[in-house]
Amino acid sequence: MARKPPTDPRVDTLAAECGVTPISFSSPIPPLTWCHYCGFLATSRDHIVPNSVGGVDAWWNLAPSCNQCNVAKADRQECSCLFCLRAMALWHLGFRRDGKTRAEKRRLKKLKELS
Ligand SMILES: [Zn+2]
Ligand SMILES: [Zn+2]
Secondary structure (H helix, E strand, C coil), rough: CCCCCCCCCCHHHHHHCCCCCCEEEEEECCCCCCCCCCCCEECCEECCCHHHHHCCCCCCHHHCCCCHHHHHHHHCCCCCHHHHHHHHHHHHHHCCCCCCCCHHHHHHHHHHHHH
């Protein structure tokens, strides 16, 4: 298991092996991307480790997902493919948000821009 987050989605072997189309948090989901969980058309981004427990917005913690799977995540069994396991392992290793909410980060960024 990797000790550091992968850097380049284009050469990421786990994504390819697990059939995950790497997606970024800021750019739109490419057309004809399939839900990682059910294979339906993906319309949203699912955080493998949820934001609420410190999951980051990095591509290695994001899987394309249909709305239904994204909403149903609470009731769903955890996916145990290597791509998802790696995201969880990295979270365990400390690659997580350190208690800062996105709103707080935005506010800090704005403060920096102003100063
Ligand atoms: Zn789905
Ligand atoms: Zn998975």
